[in-house]
Amino acid sequence: MMIKVGISGQNGFIGQHLLRTLNIFPGKFKVVPFKKSFFDDEDELNSFVKSCDTIVHLAAMNRHEDPQVIYDTNIELVQKLITACRNTNSTPHILMSSSTQEERDNLYGQSKKEGREVLAKWATEEDAVFTGLVIPNVYGPFGKPFYNSVVATFCHQLTHGEQPEIHKDGELDLIYVGSLVEKIIDSIGQKTDDSNHLVPADTTVKVSEILELLSEFKKTYFEKGEIPELEDTFSLNLFNTFRCYIDMDEHFPVHLTKHSDDRGAFVEIIRLGIGGQASFSTTVPGITRGNHYHTRKIERFAVIKGKAQIELRLIGTDKVYSYELDGDQPGYVDMPIWFTHNISNIGDDELYTIFWINETYDPDDADTYYEEV
Template sequence: MKIKVGITGQHGFVGKHLYNTFGLFPDDFERIDFEKHFFEDDKKLDFFVSECDTIVHLAAVNRHDSEQALFDINIGLAQKLVESLKRTESKAHVMISSSTQEDRGNLYGKSKKEGREMLAKWAEEYGGKITGLIIPNVFGAFGKPFYNSFIATFCYQLTHGEIPSIATDGEVKLIYVQELVDVIIHEIRKGNSKPEFVVEHTATKKVSEVLALLNEFRSKYLDSGEIPAIKDRFEHNLFNTYRSYINYETYFPVKFTQHTDARGAFVEVVRLGIGGQCSFSTTVPGVTRGNHYHTRKIERFAVIKGKALIQLRKIGTDEALNFYLDGNQPAYVDMPIWYTHNIKNIGDEELYTNFWINEFFDPNDADTYFEEV
């Protein structure tokens, strides 16, 4: 039986990743949509709550000009959810995102702790379930700069011609957003009540270490088109995070440097700091390849002969990006994570395309999800 799951804060940073990941498991989860204005309408909030087997409460304010206002908003949202759970006599499994800042004495941490305890009290008194997620610093693709994390801010600045600065160079405990999503889904499947569940961080880095890596990504990837050396899972996740802040509409397609002489032309397709799999395809006129997306893979399409239309569309949005490439001026487009993409031969001759992807194809873990652009 499918688990009906709803996410308050569905359109926020973690909420979007969680919502999209639920979509990868249509046989296991049914997504109940949530909108911010439900908190201002008891009937709509009650309908949402009554429809859900599991509610992931992510709606909160992370930053505000007034700490007291931030505290009041976060407590108010938790209170409204509790009141709705009571009115509807819900027995749902409620998961609430809290923070490792709970015990730091600031009003943000206090608001998260009191909200978690409020829902734990409801679960104990009314027979519901509670998972109080105490979460370290989260980073990942599409985070809001100057709001969600210092990594989001640095990535935005380094892809928009700005120079980041470090206020305090301390060590930070980090978790990648998809790793957090995997933890949440695992706990939903288990279905146990855990009023205080500490989510383990997956990396500890100094702020300066992170900035040094991001500067390397800018120098090698953005300035030179090189895929940088990626030593571990953290660096892989950080690179995909960095790539998500590039303005694809203006950066791609990137034309190759051609070296020509009497014999013909030579083009270097990809310079790698990591391994992976290279492949080559021919495509007859009018045929489209692809229409799928990846959640972790790094991929490059390089057109070397013929005319092609490469299309990208971010999952959850309607706008497609169109890139026209011609083998007379060989060029490439890299595929961002969570963008469905395709390539179509729009010419009158065969299309020749080189593909590079950072990992070998594994049919048991393909990280390939089909969706029309």
């Protein structure tokens, strides 16, 4: 049965990741479009609520110079959502994202806790299903620096010539945004009825340890082009997060050093602190390969002979990054996660390309999704 899911705050950090992931499964989920302006238009909000089987309420204010504005805004959003449900006699399964900051003495945490309790009371009165998600610190690709997390801030600073500073070296309970999205989707499918659903952290780590790892990624990958050793899932997720803060217009393509003598030429393609799978392809003129994206894999395209055009586009956006590479000056482009990508032979001769990916191909878990650039 198709589940119609609406996401308030679908353009936010978590909302974008949830939206993209739900769209991978068009046979299971249909996303009901949402705009921020719906909260200021009673008819639009009523129509939205009436169209949904499930609503994931992510919309909230996190920062403002006046904490009282944060509190008032977040409570008002919850009240407007409940009013729309009552106006339309709708009882969708509502999931609300709260925060472990509920236990802190600040108005943001207070607004999330009280909002969760108000929705739980509505669900009890209307015999509806409610899931109150109490979530630790979330990190991952495309988070907003100086807003979403210290990880986003550090990644942005390290890839843009700035030096991060640690103001307080405490321990952080962290969850990767992809892991959180999986848990939200599981709760949607299971219709989890739990007004105080504590979402466990993936890892607990000190701020200084995060900065140490990211600084190593800068030195190894950003400056040298080497894939670092990734010892665990946290390191992989943090590395994929780091890669998404690189300025695609400035950094790629990266040109390789070509060593030539009377025997021919030698070009080093990649240095690895990690395993994976390397492949080689030839492509005849006028042909395009790819048009797919990955949600976890690290991938490099290296052109060693012929002329190629490599294109990438972040899922859900319109901007296309386009690079022309020529085997006479060998180079590579790396594929960030959630970027659909392709490679075309734009020359008159056969194109030779080497592909490297950090895990061997598994047809039962390919992490490869078709979408044209």
